[in-house]
Amino acid sequence: MASRVDALYIFLLIVTGMMTLLIFICLVYFAARFRSRPGVRAEQIEGSTALEVTWSTIPFLIFMVIFAWGAVVYFKERTPPSDSTEVYVVAKQWMWKLEHAEGQREINELHVPVGRDVRMIMTSQDVIHSFFIPAFRIKQDVLPGRYTVAWFRATKPGTYHLFCAEYCGTQHSGMVGSIVVLEPAQYETWMNGGSTGPLSATGEKIFAELGCSTCHGSDTQGRGPNLHGVFGKPVQLEDGRTVTADENYLRECILDPGTKRVKGFQPIMPTFQGLVSEEQVNALVAYIKSIAAAKGEAVKSVSTAAPPAQTNAQKNRSQVQ
Amino acid sequence: MPNPIPQPTIVQPAERENYLNTKYGVWSWLLTTDHKRIALLYLISITFFFFIGGFFALLIRLELLTPAGDLVQADTYNKLFTMHGMVMVFFFLIPSIPAVLGNFLVPMMVGAKDLAFPRINLLSWYLYIIGGVMMLHCMLTGGVDTGWTFYAPFSTNFTNTKIVEAGLAIFVAGFSSILTGLNFVVTIHRMRAPGMTWSRLPLFIWAHYATSIIQLLGTPVIAVTIVMVAAERALHLGIFDPKLGGDPLLFQHLFWFYSHPAVYIMILPAMGVVTEIIACFSRKRIFGYSFVAFSSIAIAVFGFLVWAHHMFVAGMSVYAALVFSLLSYAVAVPSAIKVFNWTATLYKGSIHYDAPMLYAFGFLGLFTIGGLTGLFLAALGIDVHVTDTYFVVAHFHYIMVGGAVMGYLGGMHFWWPKISGKLYPEGWARLAALIVFIGFNLTFFPQFLLGYMGMPRRYYDYSHMPEFQVLNVLSTAGATVLGVGYLLPMIYFLWSMRYGKPASDNPWNAAGLEWKTASPPPTFNFDEEPVVTWEAYNYEELDSPDKDAPHNEEVPVAR
Numbered sequence: 001m002a003s004r005v006d007a008l009y010i011f012l013l014i015v016t017g018m019m020t021l022l023i024f025i026c027l028v029y030f031a032a033r034f035r036s037r038p039g040v041r042a043e044q045i046e047g048s049t050a051l052e053v054t055w056s057t058i059p060f061l062i063f064m065v066i067f068a069w070g071a072v073v074y075f076k077e078r079t080p081p082s083d084s085t086e087v088y089v090v091a092k093q094w095m096w097k098l099e100h101a102e103g104q105r106e107i108n109e110l111h112v113p114v115g116r117d118v119r120m121i122m123t124s125q126d127v128i129h130s131f132f133i134p135a136f137r138i139k140q141d142v143l144p145g146r147y148t149v150a151w152f153r154a155t156k157p158g159t160y161h162l163f164c165a166e167y168c169g170t171q172h173s174g175m176v177g178s179i180v181v182l183e184p185a186q187y188e189t190w191m192n193g194g195s196t197g198p199l200s201a202t203g204e205k206i207f208a209e210l211g212c213s214t215c216h217g218s219d220t221q222g223r224g225p226n227l228h229g230v231f232g233k234p235v236q237l238e239d240g241r242t243v244t245a246d247e248n249y250l251r252e253c254i255l256d257p258g259t260k261r262v263k264g265f266q267p268i269m270p271t272f273q274g275l276v277s278e279e280q281v282n283a284l285v286a287y288i289k290s291i292a293a294a295k296g297e298a299v300k301s302v303s304t305a306a307p308p309a310q311t312n313a314q315k316n317r318s319q320v321q
Numbered sequence: 322m323p324n325p326i327p328q329p330t331i332v333q334p335a336e337r338e339n340y341l342n343t344k345y346g347v348w349s350w351l352l353t354t355d356h357k358r359i360a361l362l363y364l365i366s367i368t369f370f371f372f373i374g375g376f377f378a379l380l381i382r383l384e385l386l387t388p389a390g391d392l393v394q395a396d397t398y399n400k401l402f403t404m405h406g407m408v409m410v411f412f413f414l415i416p417s418i419p420a421v422l423g424n425f426l427v428p429m430m431v432g433a434k435d436l437a438f439p440r441i442n443l444l445s446w447y448l449y450i451i452g453g454v455m456m457l458h459c460m461l462t463g464g465v466d467t468g469w470t471f472y473a474p475f476s477t478n479f480t481n482t483k484i485v486e487a488g489l490a491i492f493v494a495g496f497s498s499i500l501t502g503l504n505f506v507v508t509i510h511r512m513r514a515p516g517m518t519w520s521r522l523p524l525f526i527w528a529h530y531a532t533s534i535i536q537l538l539g540t541p542v543i544a545v546t547i548v549m550v551a552a553e554r555a556l557h558l559g560i561f562d563p564k565l566g567g568d569p570l571l572f573q574h575l576f577w578f579y580s581h582p583a584v585y586i587m588i589l590p591a592m593g594v595v596t597e598i599i600a601c602f603s604r605k606r607i608f609g610y611s612f613v614a615f616s617s618i619a620i621a622v623f624g625f626l627v628w629a630h631h632m633f634v635a636g637m638s639v640y641a642a643l644v645f646s647l648l649s650y651a652v653a654v655p656s657a658i659k660v661f662n663w664t665a666t667l668y669k670g671s672i673h674y675d676a677p678m679l680y681a682f683g684f685l686g687l688f689t690i691g692g693l694t695g696l697f698l699a700a701l702g703i704d705v706h707v708t709d710t711y712f713v714v715a716h717f718h719y720i721m722v723g724g725a726v727m728g729y730l731g732g733m734h735f736w737w738p739k740i741s742g743k744l745y746p747e748g749w750a751r752l753a754a755l756i757v758f759i760g761f762n763l764t765f766f767p768q769f770l771l772g773y774m775g776m777p778r779r780y781y782d783y784s785h786m787p788e789f790q791v792l793n794v795l796s797t798a799g800a801t802v803l804g805v806g807y808l809l810p811m812i813y814f815l816w817s818m819r820y821g822k823p824a825s826d827n828p829w830n831a832a833g834l835e836w837k838t839a840s841p842p843p844t845f846n847f848d849e850e851p852v853v854t855w856e857a858y859n860y861e862e863l864d865s866p867d868k869d870a871p872h873n874e875e876v877p878v879a880r
Contacts, residue, residue: 005706009773012700016693023664023689027682030667035674036604043669044861047609047662055661056654063650066700071643073702078639093479127475128569130634130709134775137706141635143570144474145563148636161786165709165777167468169475170395173780 004073005137011069015062077138080151084117088199088282091122091129091142094171096162099279101286102191103198108177110162112154113187119151121247121285125278130166133179139165147247154181203287206280210272224269225262231292236263250285339742339841354439355844360425361740362446363416366453368811370412375807377405382764382800385793390782398781399466400482406469411491412453414725415583418590419536420449420501422732423529425740427505429835430523432514432853434845437507445500452494459486468779470580473561473572477553484554488547495540498586502536505529514834516853523833523857524607527614528593531621535582535589538625543579546572573635577628585624587721588688589617591728592659595681598735599663601831602678603670606858609662616655623652633704642701649699656692660685671864675829676750680731683758687723691716694769712772715765723761730757730810737814738828742841743821749813757806763799767792832858 034042086101087110098106098120112118122131124144131150132139140150154160164175182190196202207213215224230245238261243249252260254276257269276284340357350358381401384392393401424442428435436442459465465487467476476484509530513522550572552558559565561572600607607613629637629645663685672678694716697703707713737745776789783789827836838847855862 005702008700008702009697012697012703016696019693020689023660024686026664027667027685030664030670031672031674031682034603034667034670034672036671040671041864042604042671042860044606045608045665045669046606047612051665052609052612052658052662056658059657060650060654063653063696066696067647067650070646070700070702070704073700074633074642074646074705075639077702077705127479128472128635132709132775132777134706134710139634139705139708143563143636145569146636161775163775163777167399167470167472167475167779169466169479170399172399173390173395173777173782176785 002135002137004076008066008069008073012066015066019059077150080119080149081117084119084151085112086286087112087118087120088279088286089120089122089131089142090125090278090282091131091164091175092125093127093169094164094175096131096164096175096177097279099199099282100191101199103196103202104191105196108162109180110177111180111182111187111190113184114154114157114181115184117151117153119149121147121149121282123147123251123278123282127168128166129164129168129175132163132165133160134163135160135179141166147251149247154179157181157183157186198290199283199286200290201287203283203285203290206276206283207287210276212284215269223266225265227288228291231289233292237261238263238265247285247289250288251281254281254284337839338843339839340844341742341841343844352443354435354443356424356428356436356439356442357740357842357844359442359446360421363420363424363449366446366450367413367416367421370408370453371807374405374408374413375804377401377408379800379804381405382797384781385783386797388782388784388787388790388793390784395781396466399468399779400464402779403465403468404460407465407487407491408456409721410469410583410587411494412449412456414587414721415498416449416501417587417725417729418594418732419505419529419532419586420445420497422594422729422736423505423532423590424501426736426835427508427526427529428512429838429842429846430526430833431509431512432517432834432847432851433508433512434847436504437512438504441500442504445497445504448497448500449494452490452492452497455486455490455493459483459490462486470576471550471572472576473550473553473569474563474567477550477560478562478564485551488551492544492547495544498536499540502533502540505533506537509533514851514853517834518853520611521853521855521857522614523593524596524610524613524617525590525593528589528596528617531617532586532589534618534621535586535624539579539582539586542575543583546575546579549575570632570635570637573632574629577631578625581628581631582621582624584717584720585620587725588728589620591684591725591732592617594728594732594735595663595684597831597833598677598681598731599666600858600860601735601829602673602675602681603667604673604860604864605666605670606856606860607662608665608668609658610857612658613662616658619655620652623648623655627652630699630704631708633701634708646699646701646704650696653692653695653699660689660692674751675734676745676747676754677731677735679751679754679758680727680734683754683761684724684727684731686758687719687727687761691719691723694719706775707772709778710772711768711776711778714778715768715772718765718768723765727757727761730754733810733814735829735831736835737817738824739835739840739842741814741818741821742824743817744824744828745810745817745821746813749809753806753809753813756802756809760799760801760803760806764796764803765799767795767799771796830863832860832863 088099090097096108098110120131122142123146124142126144129142130139131142133152136152138150138152140148142148158181160179162177162179164172168175215222216227233245234242235245236242243260249260255271255273257271258267261267340355350362353359384398463483465482465484467480467484509526549560553560553562557565559567561567561569563569596607596613627645627649629641630649633642698707698713698716734745734750771789771792774789776783824840826840834851837851
């Protein structure tokens with residue numbers, strides 16, 4: 001990712017450098033050549049439509065090239081590859097809490113293997129933060145009340161800065177950490193220590209403890225929809241819309257079940273807002289995702305940012321809300 | 322030395338009745354409806370706020386001299402950059418050129434006795450002062466620590482600083498901005514002298530017309546946004562905080578819907594000033610008059626359609642980002658048109674290097690760099706990396722300080738003889754222009770590099786990344802140079818009011834109605850209503866050796 005951004009950056013440096021040079025050379029040359037001399041009067045020039053059209057069109061065309069290139073890089077940044085390692089990130093004033101799908105928890109530090117796609121599913125407990133790794137050229141605001149997603153693939157082992165880039169209060173500048181990129185073997189060793197079991201297993205436990213399984217039974221369609229195989233699939237809503245069951249949708253259904261009710265079900269589910277922590281929501285989401293895969297369905301990681309084409313309209317609406 | 326030729330008795334300029342000596346006393350100023358006196362009231366007030374904001378900036382730069390947070394507390398630092406931004410944006414930059422130079426010049430340039438609503442003009446100054454006093458009170462009793470952007474839900478439900486009070490101060494000052502815009506629009510439409518057609522208007526007027534439209538249409542949006550922030554904070558109405566059922570992105574949309582066009586409130590008038598200066602000191606008509614005029618309007622219109630380019634990483638849909646990126650490139654075109662036309666105006670001119678022209682050259686250089694780095698930020702893929710870093714800080718300072726403040730200072734020098742009736746010391750002024758230019762670049766250029774290296778903005782302490790120190794030291798050094806550059810003009814302007822040589826009516830031999838009346842002008846600007854029969858920038862006629870050339874006559878003024 002860094003090299004893609006840098007390539008565009010260098011292209012822009014060259015293009016804008018040439019534009020700057022052109023303007024500065026004209027300025028300096030005209031300023032020197034046409035400095036006032038006694039007896040020499042300025043020559044009045046009306047203007048030139050041909051010139052105006054030229055110096056509007058050429059920059060505009062150059063701008064369009066930059067725009068298109070920038071958009072391509074951005075879409076790549078915003079579209080996580082489908083089989084990436086997942087890390088759930090909860091930001092709070094003034095700390096990063098990171099939890100691997102495999103269950104390892106970290107604070108202000110994230111260990112990742114070199115060469116693997118890592119997808120962060122992020123939310124905030126309080127104000128807006130921003131997850132920024134300068135070395136990987138990625139940044140994504142982390143919002144309360146919803147998930148945002150970022151991804152990267154580290155190509156070189158080492159330790160890199162992690163910054164909070166959205167001002168978040170007193171210790172904003174203390175909300176820093178590091179990304180530790182390890183060789184696969186080292187990473188395996190690291191992974192073997194200190195896990196409490198996979199996040200989805202934690203989620204399964206919470207799922208049982210909160211009594212979710214009473215309605216969302218595993219075999220039959222009970223009072224609530226069967227959640228097996230739901231993740232990543234389109235869902236028909238009571239109000240006629242169709243949404244994709246991505247992380248944000250699952251999260252919304254747990255915290256605010258009324259708004260996007262599945263077609264054919266009664267509005268009987270209570271809200272879990274305030275009853276579960278952000279980490280518990282993450283675990284529940286991870287569990288529901290895992291039971292989509294368990295049934296032999298391919299889990300397709302659906303980005304919150306770049307949805308599949310057929311449900312764009314619905315997706316966008318769900319993001320705006 | 323004995324002089325063989327007897328000198329005629331010269332009428333001392335001080336004896337001439339003008340807007341400054343027509344009445345004395347505090348009330349003649351505080352209750353004046355003369356646009357020129359109100360301009361001076363604004364000049365004094367915004368200079369006061371400029372130095373307050375500048376003082377905050379200096380403390381910020383001193384704190385960043387070393388990586389550790391050692392000069393002030395973290396909370397104090399956060400308040401410093403917040404106050405620096407709020408004071409500079411709302412109490413200096415937005416009123417700067419329109420309320421001082423615009424107030425002084427718009428009626429004169431169109432050939433009117435005053436603005437359309439002189440009392441509303443005075444009211445706008447009082448609103449500004451009430452807002453300013455509220456802001457001062459807020460700062461003295463604790464201040465605000467959200468950044469000038471007030472992002473929710475931090476501002477609405479988390480910080481315990483004086484959000485509502487600061488918001489109200491800006492709310493009140495906003496009305497002053499709306500009223501100034503209203504006055505300009507009506508004046509430019511209705512009060513032009515006979516013969517002063519739209520195509521004969523100075524481009525300064527076109528720029529102010531475009532600015533006024535933004536002030537009128539944009540400012541109410543920031544006002545309602547402030548009301549919503551206050552409502553969520555005080556009454557816990559769920560508007561922005563998701564915990565209350567709100568949407569934090571809604572705040573950003575509303576905030577930038579005003580605050581992006583607000584950048585054009587700052588830069589368009591500076592473009593107007595620079596246009597006048599370049600024409601005068603090249604002794605030429607402006608190349609492509611109508612393109613420069615309509616590009617101002619285009620910037621005002623397109624400026625309203627690009628706000629969400631501040632939000633590419635905020636969690637917006639990728640398709641929205643695409644549209645806003647595209648539109649941001651569209652708004653760059655009229656700015657480019659202006660730069661090319663100014664450059665072309667120099668071609669075959671007869672260029673003088675007086676201080677106003679030095680500032681105009683400075684503006685051209687810095688605005689070009691500021692504008693071109695905007696292309697980086699509008700490119701989606703690059704914005705993700707550099708947004709919320711020092712790259713953005715450097716970029717908007719190149720536009721708002723390198724552009725708007727250079728334009729403001731250039732304009733102050735250009736029209737100072739008209740405003741005060743005195744000449745400023747040219748040598749000192751050229752030196753100051755040079756110091757400002759060098760100091761500015763030394764302060765802000767390193768910040769582009771810092772930003773691409775990844776230093777986030779609003780960081781009080783960067784001890785985790787000591788590699789950023791060298792560039793920060795350069796930046797702080799530059800800021801002290803810049804500070805000197807800004808103090809100098811204030812000193813010699815004040816000095817010249819007492820000791821400066823009296824200025825003639827038209828010391829630059831410049832075009833424009835304001836130069837056809839006395840320096841300083843009489844209260845009602847012209848003795849007789851001028852009738853305009855010439856184009857703007859008729860430098861050919863002004864420089865004609867034939868004294869009987871048409872339109873070279875003075876408009877009669879009171880003596």
